[in-house]
Amino acid sequence: MASDRPFGIDPEEFERALREAGIEFRDLLGRASGYIDRTTVSTLASLLGQFGPPQRQRPPQPEGETTGETGSGVWAIYSIDEAGEARVEQVFPSELEALRAHRDNTDERRRVRFLPYGVPTTALGTQMPGSD
DSSP states (O other), X not given: OTTTOTTSXXXXXXXXXXXXXXXXXXXXXXXXXXXXXXXXXXXXXXXXXXXXXXXXXXXXXXXXXXXXXXXXXXXXXXEEOTTSOEEEEEEESSHHHHHHHHTTOOOTTEEEEEEETTOOTHHHHSOOTTOO
16 A cells, blocks of 8 residues: 555546646636737737847937849949049948048048939039038
């Protein structure tokens, strides 16, 4: 008889306890699902949100991408002559490459600027308000 009860519990008692626990667990799940059916989705989301990490606020997105952000253009190193006309010397696919090529520049008339596709190079020669 001692071999039947190593922990002092009869195997039939153990089965009965598990069966009763299973029945009670099913009843509990049934009541919880009834409660969830009555609540709205937002209540459920707020309830589950308490157990998850808080969402970080994201910085506001700009309203539209600029041509430089979409990459539909080139970075140009150009010079402006005495007459104010621009002459493109080199063209690069990225700003980093253009700035690297321009880093040892000593000529004040030589500049780097993004040039969108379709814009004529004559636009480089015109001075924008606020630019040097």
